[in-house]
Amino acid sequence: MIPGALLMVAANAASILAAAGLTKRLGTGRRATDLTLFLLIRLLLIMSAVLLGGLTHTLTRWALGLTGTAALIMLLVARTHRTLPRVDFREVGKPLLIAAVVVSLRLLAQVWLFAPHLGDAVAYHLPKVGEWVRAGGFTGEMGLHPHVAFPAGFELVETWWVLFLGHDVLIEMAGVEFVALGFAATGALARHVGIGRRASFFAGLLYVVTPGFHLSATSCLNDAPAAALVVTTMTLVAARAPWPLVLVAVGLGVGIKPTYGFALPGAALLAFLLRLEPAVPLNRWAFALTAGGLLLGGFWYVRNIAWYGNPFFPLGSEHVVNPTAVQLGPRSTSLVDNVGDLVTKRLYDHQGAYGANVDNIAGWGPVAFGVGIPALLLGAAQNHRLRRLAIGFSLSLTCVLLFVQNDPWNLKYVFFFPALLIVAAARLAEMHRPVWMLTAFAFGFSFLATILPYDMPPQDLLTLARQTWRHRSALEISEPRIPDVVVGCLGGYRARSYLLYGPDFSRRVVYLRPQSQEDLEETLRLFGIRYLYAAPANADQRAMLDGAVGTLEMRLLGKHVYGPPRDD
């Protein structure tokens, strides 16, 4: 564990220094925007490293760690550490600084104590991470959920945070990377509309505690990263950064989630509206980064064309049974329903508790709702830059809502929009002391209400906290500990298969796709599988499972785990 931790520190330090060096060459000259660019380039570097490692089957702590160490030595020799971005905290003021420290410490506590638990994450995002870490590279096995072929850019960052330790205790740090990006990008947007440094810092902090965004980031879902990248794109466009740099954000965003792409028309409109403002000169170094960004974005779609003949697989592939269907293409009825739901019901956040999937709510929080809406009405009339941002963000919102079907969770695709309302709120708060106090109160409410998502009740958190960090796993909240090093997994979209790998990825998961009961029994015998996790996706699988369990005399040990007749 200690060598892994040292390699992790070295590789992270190397990526930070390299990002700082590149930002020095490519920066816009505006501190807040350059901080955003720095964080974006760091993400580009670590995602590229994992992608390259996955493709060449060198995805090991030693390969990445030693390469990182060598790069660190070279960067230190080249005195790159002198280019690290500097933040003058004196301008921020003590109360905000304390608030930032408290929010950061709380985030780290959530990273440490939370274990991956949410359905989508453990059913189709993270099983890939489990396979990659165990195999030391990309494999053809991705799990049983129909959505496993979706772009996996965020999973690259998650892999970075588990690879060195060979353990997932820090996996939520991947989300924290994007929380930091969202913080910087929102702060930069605030600076763009003319807000002072202190209030801009406040704006960044307000965005961090936006309930849906915050809880998505700590629940291993890719919606917060996609949102942070939309805000980043808007920031770069607003700063009139060179197009090659904007395309880096576009590449990363599209590679994380296609819904990011739906928001791009708003960024294009913003670029058009700002076309007469002075642009940052183009630096040819930027093109190298663009290539990396577009590779990271395009890789998953090209892979899907190669494997399935369809870049958006399984969307648009008729023969695939997909119980959790996703809309493909624009639909005006979706737009009408989604806007109606958002405006008349879900914006209030009155239909449920906060969580990463924002079931039946928007998850935009009290600052966006209570302060942001009136502040935007006022600000858009007074400030032409804020008005243009509002036009760009509104088009992005409209486009996303046009492309996603109306369901209880779809507003997690628009977590970027609260950033606009928050910038407006921070602007007004800076101008009027009473509004600052009200905003601070709303910030406090958001902070307290985002301690736990509704899907992790206090008793579950206590169960996780009582486990040692080495064994911390959400599987054992409802299932017994599986003593074997191999486990079978039968099911589909309901199978929470990532949990079966164990937090240290020590367990091999055999994904079962039986055609018959006999086939299932034979596979179980062939692989010596004594423990079976089963969440049947349909009646056929249920019948096969019941038959095989009877024949092999297995018994149900928890909710989904079957084991041998007697533990031996």
Add this chain to the structure above:
Amino acid sequence: MQKGPGMIRALIGRVPSKASLGVAPAILLWRMWTVSVELLWRDWLVVASIHALLLALAPRASALPTITASVIAYLLGIYIYGQLPYALAALGLSP
């Protein structure tokens, strides 16, 4: 109006206040027509429409900051009124 050539730029500079006078009363009427009277007090669209109308009709009124702060406090009250029970329940603090 902001500096810069072109009709789009000019339109963008003018739309909010003009639009408020047209759109806000329409939204207000729509909500009064579709929302039951006992729920109107916590309809954010009603509150925002009234606020927008005030901004459009009296953009330089000295009471505007106070009115805006009051609107914000009111909207925050509406928000927390509905979300607080869920937030407390998620933290295991509901009675």
